[in-house]
Amino acid sequence: MERFIQVVVDGIATGSIYAALALALVLIFRSTGVVNFAQGEMAMFSTFIAWGLHEGGLSIGAAIACTLVISFVAGMVIERVVIRPFEGGQELTLVIVTLGLFILLNSLAGWIWGFGNRGFPSVFGDGATEVAGVRLSVESLGIVAVLLAVVGLLFLLFQRTKIGLAMRAAALSPASSQLVGIRVGRMLMLGWGLAAMLGALAGVLVAPRLFLDVNLMGGVLIYAFAAAALGGFDSPLGAVVGGWVIGVSENLAGTYVDFIGADLKILVPLGIIFVVLMVRPTGLFGTHEVARA
Amino acid sequence: MSLLEVQGLCASYGPVRVLEDIDFAVDEGQKVAILGPNGAGKTTTLRALSGMVSTRGRVSFDGRDVAGRPTAAMARLGVAHVPEGRGTFESLSVEENLRVGAYIRRDGAAVKEDLARCYGWFPRLEERRGQSAGSLSGGEQQMLALARGLMLRPRLLMLDEPSLGLSPKLTRELFGRLGRIADEEGMTVLVVEQNANLALEFADYAYVLEAGRIALSGAAAEVIEDPGVRRSYLGG
Numbered sequence: 314m315e316r317f318i319q320v321v322v323d324g325i326a327t328g329s330i331y332a333a334l335a336l337a338l339v340l341i342f343r344s345t346g347v348v349n350f351a352q353g354e355m356a357m358f359s360t361f362i363a364w365g366l367h368e369g370g371l372s373i374g375a376a377i378a379c380t381l382v383i384s385f386v387a388g389m390v391i392e393r394v395v396i397r398p399f400e401g402g403q404e405l406t407l408v409i410v411t412l413g414l415f416i417l418l419n420s421l422a423g424w425i426w427g428f429g430n431r432g433f434p435s436v437f438g439d440g441a442t443e444v445a446g447v448r449l450s451v452e453s454l455g456i457v458a459v460l461l462a463v464v465g466l467l468f469l470l471f472q473r474t475k476i477g478l479a480m481r482a483a484a485l486s487p488a489s490s491q492l493v494g495i496r497v498g499r500m501l502m503l504g505w506g507l508a509a510m511l512g513a514l515a516g517v518l519v520a521p522r523l524f525l526d527v528n529l530m531g532g533v534l535i536y537a538f539a540a541a542a543l544g545g546f547d548s549p550l551g552a553v554v555g556g557w558v559i560g561v562s563e564n565l566a567g568t569y570v571d572f573i574g575a576d577l578k579i580l581v582p583l584g585i586i587f588v589v590l591m592v593r594p595t596g597l598f599g600t601h602e603v604a605r606a
Numbered sequence: 607m608s609l610l611e612v613q614g615l616c617a618s619y620g621p622v623r624v625l626e627d628i629d630f631a632v633d634e635g636q637k638v639a640i641l642g643p644n645g646a647g648k649t650t651t652l653r654a655l656s657g658m659v660s661t662r663g664r665v666s667f668d669g670r671d672v673a674g675r676p677t678a679a680m681a682r683l684g685v686a687h688v689p690e691g692r693g694t695f696e697s698l699s700v701e702e703n704l705r706v707g708a709y710i711r712r713d714g715a716a717v718k719e720d721l722a723r724c725y726g727w728f729p730r731l732e733e734r735r736g737q738s739a740g741s742l743s744g745g746e747q748q749m750l751a752l753a754r755g756l757m758l759r760p761r762l763l764m765l766d767e768p769s770l771g772l773s774p775k776l777t778r779e780l781f782g783r784l785g786r787i788a789d790e791e792g793m794t795v796l797v798v799e800q801n802a803n804l805a806l807e808f809a810d811y812a813y814v815l816e817a818g819r820i821a822l823s824g825a826a827a828e829v830i831e832d833p834g835v836r837r838s839y840l841g842g
Contacts (some may be wrong), residue, residue, distance in 0.1 A: 479709055485697060491681070492677060492689060492693055494682045494709055495678060496678045
């Protein structure tokens with residue numbers, strides 16, 4: 314039983330990392346209708362910045378805090394400079410632009426930091442603690458706590474603040490939003506800033522479990538896509554639940570089903586997604602607009 | 607000096623010229639109607655004032671030259687434009703729609719009061735405050751759009767074809783309430799409408815737009831007696 318709980322909690326922790334990146338994808342998708350393929354590489358770049366700041370002498374916590382702020386600003390700059398000129402054009406064009414950004418950031422990171430890999434310390438250390446008689450890793454519990462806090466803050470932002478309401482309005486109908494005085498461009502910038510920050514968070518949480526190199530987020534991005542698809546691409550709640558379902562199911566299958574093991578475990582969540590999307594094409598929590606003709 | 611003064615306004619969609627040299631004015635506290643058949647350029651006139659189409663000509667609002675300002679900037683000057691098709695945020699709740707309407711305002715306490723006043727004017731909206739706006743009937747959505755415009759506490763309220771998709775009875779009710787609210791608040795209203803009868807009952811002054819030009823203008827009471835207008839828009 315103890316083993317089972319450990320596997321589930323670790324799965325939720327891994328899933329929380331997928332969920333953080335999936336939330337970033339969902340944020341941008343909701344406001345622009347475009348999937349940002351560069352989200353993972355932006356996160357990788359942020360993680361390198363955190364690593365650089367830590368190497369430069371900052372504590373890992375301070376380095377991460379600085380990185381979140383830098384990523385927020387950089388995300389806004391990317392929207393304004395790279396994305397805005399193509400806004401309102403064809404969605405395919407924007408998708409290609411994000412793919413270009415993917416390649417650019419990947420190469421740029423390699424050029425600056427090289428292609429080797431590095432260790433990245435966990436902000437939570439590598440201790441374990443006992444909860445109700447079960448030994449659990451502090452890191453796993455910390456990751457879950459961070460994600461829950463982030464989800465809570467996002468909920469407050471979007472449901473309880475004026476700027477959050479304006480961001481939702483701008484995503485729903487840019488034209489009507491302008492008529493009530495919302496500067497839609499600024500809302501898009503904010504959305505990209507927030508997404509970049511969420512991605513950075515995913516990066517610094519996952520880096521201690523993998524090695525930091527330019528392809529750090531490649532696998533995570535696939536899982537994040539899967540989480541968003543499973544939960545529904547327009548649903549923040551779906552992104553979180555999707556991430557957890559994937560994290561837990563792959564961990565359980567990898568541990569308890571002998572022939573699956575570590576190599577094939579990715580197939581389990583993908584199988585689940587396949588079945589869910591057959592039954593519910595909008596994902597678990599995705600919605601069609603409710604409208605009366 | 608009028609609150610809104612328009613001189614030589616031209617507007618086009620790409621190569622297609624829709625408005626030719628329009629002059630008109632709206633005084634503070636006045637209710638002005640722009641009438642005319644489909645395709646005359648009524649909607650384009652409002653869109654031009656909101657910076658939603660490319661224009662030439664002079665537009666002054668409250669003494670300031672505002673021609674070519676972006677849409678959001680016009681709203682920030684106090685122009686509430688309720689567009690054709692209502693511009694409702696369908697998946698937001700009724701109350702969220704109203705709050706979005708007051709987005710540019712910084713006087714939180716007064717916004718709360720205005721919300722209560724809107725619910726007083728439109729009790730149906732209060733009953734449905736938590737429902738998504740998309741689930742409202744057409745008449746309720748038009749009430750919501752109007753209330754959203756009022757939440758801006760506009761210097762100028764512009765309504766595009768509020769009767770669209772409403773039954774004659776609902777349209778009459780809507781204009782009735784709008785008239786009462788405008789009189790109570792001393793509000794300045796510019797309404798574009800195909801239903802000339804109701805619009806002329808409501809308005810103080812009217813312009814008749816035909817093929818992108820102003821064909822006729824005058825006090826609403828005179829325009830309603832004009833033989834040409836009676837023949838074309840009022841059914842004899």
